Amino acid sequence: MPQSKKASMAAPDRISALPDAVLRHVLTFLQAKEAAQSCVLAHRWLHLWKSLPVLRVTGGHVQESREFMEHLLILRDRTPLDACILTFHRASYDDMRYVMLWIRS
Numbered sequence: 001m002p003q004s005k006k007a008s009m010a011a012p013d014r015i016s017a018l019p020d021a022v023l024r025h026v027l028t029f030l031q032a033k034e035a036a037q038s039c040v041l042a043h044r045w046l047h048l049w050k051s052l053p054v055l056r057v058t059g060g061h062v063q064e065s066r067e068f069m070e071h072l073l074i075l076r077d078r079t080p081l082d083a084c085i086l087t088f089h090r091a092s093y094d095d096m097r098y099v100m101l102w103i104r105s
Helices: 003-009 020-027 032-040 062-075 096-104
Strands: 054-061 083-090
Touching: 032 054, 032 062, 054 062, 062 083, 062 096, 083 096
Parallel strands: 054 083
Antiparallel strands: none
């Protein structure tokens, strides 16, 4: 079957048909990095991650997350946060100044 016929027979994108509030709710269950990566799914998803009410950043060392967190805090809009979950497996005393700065932002 030609590629164009297969594409026309494909099921409609029902997820993108959901309201923004529902999509944001679903994205809150993802890590912040994964939620930000959702912007490549469709044009409509481009800015959804910026207004999530929950930020989840968990994983390795604070130093490994510094660049991502700085970009995240600059690019997200000023939607109030209901929760900010920061969990790191390794953190030093010096890392705490970065974490405190992120919390104040």
